[in-house]
Amino acid sequence: MFMAAFACVTALDASPAASPKEVEIVNVPAACAGWMEKVGNVKVSFTDGRTQVLTKDGRCLQPKVSPAGAVGWIHYRGLGGRDKDMLMNEVLQVRLPSGKTSEFKPESEYGDTLFIEKWGFADGGASVVMKTRSYHGPAGISKYDIKSGKITGSMGGASDELPKWAEPYSDD
Secondary structure, eight states: OEEEOOTTBOOOOOOTTOOEEEEEEESOOGGGTTSSSOOBEEEEEETTSOEEEOBSSSOEEEEEEOTTSOEEEEEOOOEETTTTOEEOOOEEEEEOTTSOEEEEOOOOTTOOOOEEEEEEEEGGGTEEEEEEEOSSSOOEEEEEETTTOOEEEEEETTOSSOOGGGGGGOOO
């Protein structure tokens, strides 16, 4: 599912010549300090030396910068699972150099809730790839075109022959 995003994200405040160089998670909430993954807000460092914190709710992880200058991260909406101790990594947010933010939410053909386990940019920053799982069962790998939001490839994570774009996300 592809959705336009508007919540909890500020506009990129870079000069036209500056582009995102690095991203990191900052302002880790105390409740998240001992978690396996660093969770907090997304801070961007630009090529002109400035920095900017893009998010405000402290629910972001796995930030990345694309070769095309987009910034992306997983946003979790809450905790779930049997013991309510699992991050519900349900949405990938991508902030384009234009300032537009798009959301990508994985879909299941069976109606299961899917969680983003790992993700990355592909095709020089024109696509995103997500490795997802439900509570039980095998992983799936999907590739989305950032501009249109459409799925351009999809398969299981344990397939014998994976296309090059899916290889970094294999379960093998």
